[in-house]
Amino acid sequence: xxxxxxxxxxxxxxxxxxxxxxxxxxxxxxxxxxxxxxxxxxxxxxxxxxxxxxxxxxxxxxxxxxxxxxxxxxxxxxxxxxxxxxxxxxxxxxxxxxxxxxxxxxxxxxxxxxxxxxxxxxxxxxxxxxxxxxxxxxxxxxxxxxxxxxxxxxxxxxxxxxxxxxxxxxxxxxxxxxxxxxxxxxxxxxxxxxxxxxxxxxxxxxxxxxxxxxxxxxxxxxxxxxxxxxxxxxxxxxxxxxxxxxxxxxxxxxxxxxxxxxxxxxxxxxxxxxxxxxxxxxxxxxxxxxxxxxxxxxxxxxxxxxxxxxxxxxxxxxxxxxxxxxxxxxxxxxxxxxxxxxxxxxxxxxxxxxxxxxxxxxxxxxxxxxxxxxxxxxxxxxxxxxxxxxxxxxxxxxxxxxxxxxxxxxxxxxxxxxxxxxxxxxxxxxxxxxxxxxxxxxxxxxxxxxxxxxxxxxxxxxxxxxxxxxxxxxxxxxxxxxxxxxxxxxxxxxxxxxxxxxxxxxxxxxxxxxxxxx
Numbered sequence: 001x002x003x004x005x006x007x008x009x010x011x012x013x014x015x016x017x018x019x020x021x022x023x024x025x026x027x028x029x030x031x032x033x034x035x036x037x038x039x040x041x042x043x044x045x046x047x048x049x050x051x052x053x054x055x056x057x058x059x060x061x062x063x064x065x066x067x068x069x070x071x072x073x074x075x076x077x078x079x080x081x082x083x084x085x086x087x088x089x090x091x092x093x094x095x096x097x098x099x100x101x102x103x104x105x106x107x108x109x110x111x112x113x114x115x116x117x118x119x120x121x122x123x124x125x126x127x128x129x130x131x132x133x134x135x136x137x138x139x140x141x142x143x144x145x146x147x148x149x150x151x152x153x154x155x156x157x158x159x160x161x162x163x164x165x166x167x168x169x170x171x172x173x174x175x176x177x178x179x180x181x182x183x184x185x186x187x188x189x190x191x192x193x194x195x196x197x198x199x200x201x202x203x204x205x206x207x208x209x210x211x212x213x214x215x216x217x218x219x220x221x222x223x224x225x226x227x228x229x230x231x232x233x234x235x236x237x238x239x240x241x242x243x244x245x246x247x248x249x250x251x252x253x254x255x256x257x258x259x260x261x262x263x264x265x266x267x268x269x270x271x272x273x274x275x276x277x278x279x280x281x282x283x284x285x286x287x288x289x290x291x292x293x294x295x296x297x298x299x300x301x302x303x304x305x306x307x308x309x310x311x312x313x314x315x316x317x318x319x320x321x322x323x324x325x326x327x328x329x330x331x332x333x334x335x336x337x338x339x340x341x342x343x344x345x346x347x348x349x350x351x352x353x354x355x356x357x358x359x360x361x362x363x364x365x366x367x368x369x370x371x372x373x374x375x376x377x378x379x380x381x382x383x384x385x386x387x388x389x390x391x392x393x394x395x396x397x398x399x400x401x402x403x404x405x406x407x408x409x410x411x412x413x414x415x416x417x418x419x420x421x422x423x424x425x426x427x428x429x430x431x432x433x434x435x436x437x438x439x440x441x442x443x444x445x446x447x448x449x450x451x452x453x454x455x456x457x458x459x460x461x462x463x464x465x466x467x468x469x470x471x472x473x474x475x476x477x478x479x480x481x482x483x484x485x486x487x488x489x490x491x492x493x494x495x496x497x498x499x500x501x502x503x504x505x506x507x508x509x510x511x512x513x514x515x516x517x518x
Contacts, residue, residue, distance in 0.1 A: 021222040022517050024501075027235045028510070029249035030368055031228045033191045033397040035184075036172040037158055038113050041433065041443065042400045043422070046154050047510055050213070051197050051224070052093075052178035053158035056084065056103070057151030058213040061506055063424065065151040066214040068206065069098070069159060079142035086133045089204035092161055092179045100129030105165035107157055112169035114155035115436040115443060119460055120145060145430060145460045153213055153509055154425045155433065181205070181219040181513050195226040197512075210505060210514045217513040220503065224512050230367045239264060239496055245517060248510050250496040251369045252310055258496050266494040270508050272423035273317075275324055276305055276488035277434060278378060279445045281415050284408055286355045286387070293483040295349035297338040299385035300378070302489035304341075308373040310491045317490040322476045324490060327427045329472040334480030346385035359390035361409040363402065363417035367395040370493070374418040403444040423490075424508035429459055429472045434485040447484040
């Protein structure tokens, strides 16, 4: 298969050289250093996944689940047997067909690592291939989340070749053969410099118009280069000169300069925004103690963090709703007296926790401007609450690697860090990975709370929307009592584009199909 893949890529390169290539160059929010999308939930790795892989289902521009690789499916009358048929024309980049034998191990590997998959798998009795195009998921009990889990936008169930998907989910893959609209050129991948993809000429898009992550994924440029330019001023200058075509996450204080240039435009593609997150490590003191975690609810306030990075209230919102404001599950219940920097209360809780003065290791991401100023704000507020803070600075990809370590903080591990999540990964209580408190298998920080796990399971099984809202509220109140994380407000950001670029999809995930360069 390796020889076949090399031959295919060589033929592809020859074909591309026969005509003038269209190359789209973008500076993304982060450099790509990890290539396995099941290994991490980092958005840059997720975005890489959407370039080269495909999914069974996907969210459209209205956040509705639509079929992608699946042509049709049925659900048995007892809701226990789901049968799916793949659509015609699906091929991996090496020319081999995508079959049910690839889907089954891909789903199993995904479910071992990703929260939505983990939750779905508590109901799964068996997954099996019936024939090359048909597979079946047999449940132990009915669930209301089958399609939403398989269409989850982050932590997506990307389909890989069988031999790749059978890799231990706790080891990274080393074969990046997908079936998506672009092909990853590993030999041209230089972390810290450039990541290169070329159009997959054999990709068969769906017949529907593209919408969000769903519909017809048509690659309209021959080549996409992700260019690493960590300095925002340098990236902006490159955009103004036409050396690059797009900045995915431009710095807010540079907006006026870009708006004044006649060849540049700012376009909002994620209208739902983002939420800042502060995450504890539950495995070690001091945040293995609930009172120490509660103390930061009282020490922190959202405005300081939002002003520290975004600055302009036009692009942020103070919001005490865990599932974000202006959404079906929005509520401030449980947080009325929190996130207001009540240091007296915070210091009382720190004392009650038995905190012994050991330094708290706060990981500080320096190269992503939308995160860079968060840790210094957290350090200041934590110290006012009575914690001693050791803020350790590193680039985002180093932080992403380190946060997976369960070593003690003084042995290469960590205590706390900050990140940001797109709204689409927050507003759905089951997609919200920060509330998945299953312990060892949970997202980094590894919270364990049986009461919260039970509420999430009840939400998954409930179909009555009124009862679902009550369960979402109960989840929020439980997190207010037993913190899994701190949510630090909503923020919004357009992308910066050259005006000769059109077709960008309105989506919570940055994607590169349908883009045209004129």
